[in-house]
Amino acid sequence: MALIATLMMAVPATAGQDPRIPQAEQDADRIEAQRLYDAQRQRDQDEAERVDKTNLGRQADYDLYVARQKAEHERKMAAWRAEVARQQAEAARARAEWEAQVARCKAGDRSACAPK
Numbered sequence: 075m076a077l078i079a080t081l082m083m084a085v086p087a088t089a090g091q092d093p094r095i096p097q098a099e100q101d102a103d104r105i106e107a108q109r110l111y112d113a114q115r116q117r118d119q120d121e122a123e124r125v126d127k128t129n130l131g132r133q134a135d136y137d138l139y140v141a142r143q144k145a146e147h148e149r150k151m152a153a154w155r156a157e158v159a160r161q162q163a164e165a166a167r168a169r170a171e172w173e174a175q176v177a178r179c180k181a182g183d184r185s186a187c188a189p190k
Contacts, residue, residue, distance in 0.1 A: 091100055178186035 091097075175186045179188075
C-alpha cells in the first residue's frame with residue numbers, strides 16, 4: 075500500500091492529459107472543444123433572443139387584439155347608450171303628450187278624452 079502511494083506521488087499529476095497523446099494534439103482538441111462549446115452557447119443565446127422577440131411580438135399582437143376588443147365594446151356600449159337615451163326621450167315625449175291629452179280632457183275638451 076505504501077508502495078502505491080509512493081508511486082502515485084512520484085508520477086507528476088497532469089490533470090486530463092494522456093501521456094500517449096502529443097501535447098499539441100491535446101491542446102488542439104481542447105481548443106476545438108472550447109470552440110464548439112462557445113458556438114453552442116452562442117446558438118443557445120441566439121435562440122433565447124429569438125424566443126424573447128417572438129414572445130414580445132405575440133404580446134404586442136395580444137395587446138393590439140385586446141385594444142381592438144375594448145374599442146369594439148366601447149363602440150357597442152355607446153350605441154346602446156344612445157339607443158336607451160332615444161327610447162327614454164321617446165317615452166318622455168309620449169308621456170308628455172298623454173298627460174297633455176288627459177289635462178285637456180279634464181279641462182272639458184271631449185275630443186281629447188278616450189272613447190268609451
